[in-house]
Amino acid sequence: MTAIAIVGAGLIGRSWAIVFARAGLSVRVWDPDPDVLERLPADIAAMIDDAGADPAVADQVTPVPTLAEALDGAEWVQENGPEKLEVKRALFADIDRLAAPGAILASSSSALMPSAWSEGLAGAARCLVAHPVNPPHLVPVVELCPSARTMPEAMDRAEALFRDVGQVPARLNHEIGGFVLNRLQAVLLAESLRLVSEGVISVKGLDDTVRHGLGRRWAFMGPLETILLNAPDGVPDYMRRYGPMLAALTDGAARGEAFTEDAGRIVAEAFPGTHIRDRQDWRDRELAALDRHLRSRIERNN
Amino acid sequence: MTAIAIVGAGLIGRSWAIVFARAGLSVRVWDPDPDVLERLPADIAAMIDDAGADPAVADQVTPVPTLAEALDGAEWVQENGPEKLEVKRALFADIDRLAAPGAILASSSSALMPSAWSEGLAGAARCLVAHPVNPPHLVPVVELCPSARTMPEAMDRAEALFRDVGQVPARLNHEIGGFVLNRLQAVLLAESLRLVSEGVISVKGLDDTVRHGLGRRWAFMGPLETILLNAPDGVPDYMRRYGPMLAALTDGAARGEAFTEDAGRIVAEAFPGTHIRDRQDWRDRELAALDRHLRSRIERNN
CATH class of the missing domain: 3.40.50.720 (NAD(P)-binding Rossmann-like Domain)
Known part of the structure; x- marks a missing residue:
């Protein structure tokens, strides 16, 4: 053992x-x-x-x-x-x-x-x-x-x-700052903080867009299989069709300047009266339930 | 009606x-x-x-x-x-x-x-x-x-x-290219494509990092409540502590140049023999099952 x-x-x-x-x-x-x-x-x-x-x-x-x-x-x-x-x-x-x-x-x-x-x-x-x-x-x-x-x-x-x-x-095959997970988290957070700081959408609207939309496919496929399945004529063809649009969105996206204390205040004020410890317990119950759900689906698909 | x-x-x-x-x-x-x-x-x-x-x-x-x-x-x-x-x-x-x-x-x-x-x-x-x-x-x-x-x-x-x-x-309160969802998808995709193109991680490793990690919390909370719950002393304090690290990761992240046909080929080659239509059907069954799971949790929490 x-x-x-x-x-x-x-x-x-x-x-x-x-x-x-x-x-x-x-x-x-x-x-x-x-x-x-x-x-x-x-x-x-x-x-x-x-x-x-x-x-x-x-x-x-x-x-x-x-x-x-x-x-x-x-x-x-x-x-x-x-x-x-x-x-x-x-x-x-x-x-x-x-x-x-x-x-x-x-x-x-x-x-x-x-x-x-x-x-x-x-x-x-x-x-x-x-x-x-x-x-x-x-x-x-x-x-x-x-x-x-x-x-x-x-x-x-x-x-x-x-x-x-x-x-x-x-x-990972070699060292890189933030490894992979926090690099991906950082770019999505920067753009999220910018969008709520500029008043494009509310904090709740931003989170809803991810949890009831984008995050749904990422929770069981990841972002790259997601584009594979949106590319019936192949991913290189997808890149030719949608690459320029996605590239322009990325070139115009927020970078490090988005991580301001003001942005932090906007996020905090969107959750008035939240008891952090209780909500962390809720999060952990939800993570456990989601893990059980996803494992049961993997078993069913094998 | x-x-x-x-x-x-x-x-x-x-x-x-x-x-x-x-x-x-x-x-x-x-x-x-x-x-x-x-x-x-x-x-x-x-x-x-x-x-x-x-x-x-x-x-x-x-x-x-x-x-x-x-x-x-x-x-x-x-x-x-x-x-x-x-x-x-x-x-x-x-x-x-x-x-x-x-x-x-x-x-x-x-x-x-x-x-x-x-x-x-x-x-x-x-x-x-x-x-x-x-x-x-x-x-x-x-x-x-x-x-x-x-x-x-x-x-x-x-x-x-x-x-x-x-x-x-x-x-949304006003127009912006890509609205919110595709802006967030674009930045995460750019960095994902860069990391697999540079050989930092495999396509499967990248997708696993999201579907078995980052995407788990985003499927029921969204990215902003995620940081709220990682900030026991408040989100402005979180920004002071982690903002500089997240900002540096974002400043060094990929932009539009990541959307190349070569990157598309690397993604496609990671899914040899995949029948796209069958796999889309699988995706839709998983989306339906995940939606049922998440709705049942919301009911339980109310």
Whole structure:
């Protein structure tokens, strides 16, 4: 049975623990904050309950008081520390020194490139980013990003592991800022913020356009299969027909200047009286229900 | 009972007929091609069957041999002609002349601005765009776009009608090329095509990142509520923390140059042996299933 070490037990670390544990793997969790470790069994049990998973999954997760104990015998290390380069470098220096020789070392970082935090490590070849969407026990994609030093075998093992535990690995061939997911999110957000800032449409109208329109196909196909199916004479023909129109829309789209505090205020004011914590709980229930729906459709189509 | 005239009975026109008919409205359909009109009852019946709707809905839809008969007594006209400005102007000249004085005249156009095709019409104030996602009987959003001449009452009536028939109107305050939906689609597509063209990720990896990740939240929340719920200290605070990173990603993103035939070839080659018509049928079944899922969740949350 593969042993997993979770380093850092905030929301993402706890969610990762559930991903691996519900697949039957043995999970040890360390966090520098003893209070976090003490609350861990109760926090994990609550998350499992909210997700409607088997309570016995919690038995696979063991909090341990030292990093060395978490890493002892682990074949996979999933790090979820702060997004500060110096902190991450120091943490990975310890992890690389203490982990078993065959272990793969992955960071959940969304902002820091693997070349930056793995530079100078003896084990840089076994380091990579495995970036989840929060929370990973409810959203399956995991972006796998290597540095130029990462050995292909580490990427292969990462891909196999995440597939085995029921996640969907998406493998990048080289580093790029924001990886793929946040690059796509950023361009759509910039144009969205511009359109509501300029008063073209309300915040609710913008969100409705995506959730009752554009997002429907993207939730089960992605944007590229979407255009394939809108191109009965082939995608190159689609590009000849619609490319110039789409290119003009993109050339005229908002860029970084759209991310203003004013735009933030316009968004916030569109949700008066929203209790963020309650609404996050609602979001997580909806993510779980959507995941069940989409998995049932995949089974039906196979 | 509101009477609806559908002008142009291609895929979009037939889908609109189902939207209005299943809400109990009386629908008359005209198309300049007599073969299209002859096949209409069978085509509509097949679409109703595929969507799992009540076969009796088809009884509400009547093909008529002339534009004048379609418009006679109609309170709402939904036009679905070719996306050619001169054709649309000529068609709307006829529609404006023949329609009842109180009728609202809407075009399904995705590419032509309402100011362009309604210019010079006596009834320009009752003209607007009601742009669906194809097919509207499976995807609820309708973008409503006025010209500078459109009277607010026409927009109010459009909004009320689409809400009454179970669609989700998204109201623009003024014209903009691509409206909202295609502007958002264009920026995300440009960056997607660039990432696969440069070999950062495979076509499947890109689509997986959206369908198993980013698209999950957008299918029930939209992008702006998504950031609201990632901003426990408020969206302006979120902008201060993450704005610079998102701005940099957007500033470095692809623009119109990404829409190349080569990019089209890369997408096409990632789906070898795909039978487009069969896969479109699959897509429409999945859209219908997702719509049922999302509507059932809305009911549960109310």
